[in-house]
Amino acid sequence: MTLDSPLHLIEALRRGQPVVLVDGEDDGGDGMLLQAAEFIDDTALNFFAREARGLICLALTDARCQELGLKPMTDSPRGEGKGFMVSIEAAQGISTGISAADRARTVQVATNPASGPADLVSPGHIFPLRALPGGVMSRAGHAEAACDLARLAGLQPAALIAGILDEEGENARGETLRAFAQRHDLRMGGIAELIHHRILHEGTIARSGEYRIDTRHGPFRVCAYHDAFKDVVHLALVRGEVNPAQPVLVRVQAVETFRDLLAGEPPRGPQQWSLDRSLARIAAEGCGVLVLLAQQESAAAILDQLSHGLHLQAPNFPQRTLGVGAQILRDLGVHQMRLMSFPAPYKAVSGFDLEVVEFVPFTPAQEA
Incomplete structure (x- = not known):
């Protein structure tokens, strides 16, 4: 499966466009829809919900999670689940919290450098994902890749991500992902290629x-x-x-x-x-x-x-x-x-x- 280079993904994110990110070595890899958090509005969030259809999460750095006082969703000290933080909602400026506009508002508040713990409440309708320090050089995960790509684009290291599901509701893979990217005219890249890019430059x-x-x-x-x-x-x-x-x-x-x-x-x-x-x-x-x-x-x-x-x-x-x-x-x-x-x-x-x-x-x- 031919993939776009990390530089193509970085440029697309810099222009405010979403991209597709694949985590596997071959056609068996799962795909995520990803967009830099700075460009998330109600139209963008509605696109995630309507087209990707997977769980919508907000990838944040470990440092930002600490600044916002976010707590892990699980108390277990072991396992990958500790990357999920307790779901959040903007404390002001929303109604039910579930609408595209409300969720976009929560993303904007969570990624505003001036925001702090008092600006968010829990539980909510946005699921923060904490990326490990070091990004994909520490763990080859979607949250790490999302923050890395946004940072490399000169933006805040935060991004909205959602799993892409096929017509049967399963994780889209291979040519199904390629067709999704082509249908929406999106760049499509891989975490392995991003790791190569960072090894060469960092x-x-x-x-x-x-x-x-x-x-x-x-x-x-x-x-x-x-x-x-x-x-x-x-x-x-x-x-x-x-x-x-x-x-x-x-x-x-x-x-x-x-x-x-x-x-x-x-x-x-x-x-x-x-x-x-x-x-x-x-x-x-x-x-x-x-x-x-x-x-x-x-x-x-x-x-x-x-x-x-x-x-x-x-x-x-x-x-x-x-x-x-x-x-x-x-x-x-x-x-x-x-x-x-x-x-x-x-x-x-x-x-x-x-x-x-x-x-x-x-x-x-x-x-x-």
């Missing part, structure tokens, strides 16, 4: 040092990476020489107290790769990369794990770690991955010049 991590460490599984080369957005250091433990032309055994994970320090197992379902198990498998093969992403676990997250056990995150967990981990793997010369993970969809992974050629789930027999 950097979010930098290698800050290289060291040797001796573990109970033998020596590893440790590469440290400074994350400019979060001001943290991520680590890559490398065994052997990475050959860019050969598939490489890879594990990407954030360190978690329950799994990695307490060696806890999920209460049901298959066991998972832990820090120790991953190092052991890589050492046994003689070549591989373990990427450890820095994260500060909240007290609520640790208590949730202790209370309920380790919840399996596939297929959502990969998108939480994709961006930063992929940048590190790309820097190390990895292109094809034998990924130590349960099978799961990795959207826009080609934007980092990466390809998953095999999933390697953990099985208890590997510890025998």
Whole structure:
């Protein structure tokens, strides 16, 4: 499926036009209708409701969500659902809140730099989506891409997005999306291409040092990476020489107290790769990369794990770690991955010049 370049999308958004954004590697990717928030009026919002027909959301940066005092829709400290904020409504200037004019008013208030928490009420008819700091370089998601594109267009980093549904009410894909874009004379681009664009023009991590460490599984080369957005250091433990032309055994994970320090197992379902198990498998093969992403676990997250056990995150967990981990793997010369993970969809992974050629789930027999 031929896609327009990110520059074409950026120029269309700068002119106030909506665009179609695809998150997949092929015809299986979902499509979103997207328009910079600064141009949203009742006509634009009505177009979203009538033509796209999916849930209408407002993508905002994490910083803007904090300025407005927006709270997550779910109290769970885990999972992708925490990107949804509690729905909002403009505190003044609307009637029922559901009309196109009322919802456009809410978008205008939420994106007005002069607005604060007192200018909004909850619940409402607009659903804010919080984008991670770093945009698509942190997570290859629609909210991150929407804010990135608006910012690159010289506009406020905020955009209205809605899923595009086909005639049967399912997510439109492939040629159905292409027909939608052509019917409305819209540019159509992909998140993978946006990632490529940002890699060429912007950097979010930098290698800050290289060291040797001796573990109970033998020596590893440790590469440290400074994350400019979060001001943290991520680590890559490398065994052997990475050959860019050969598939490489890879594990990407954030360190978690329950799994990695307490060696806890999920209460049901298959066991998972832990820090120790991953190092052991890589050492046994003689070549591989373990990427450890820095994260500060909240007290609520640790208590949730202790209370309920380790919840399996596939297929959502990969998108939480994709961006930063992929940048590190790309820097190390990895292109094809034998990924130590349960099978799961990795959207826009080609934007980092990466390809998953095999999933390697953990099985208890590997510890025998």
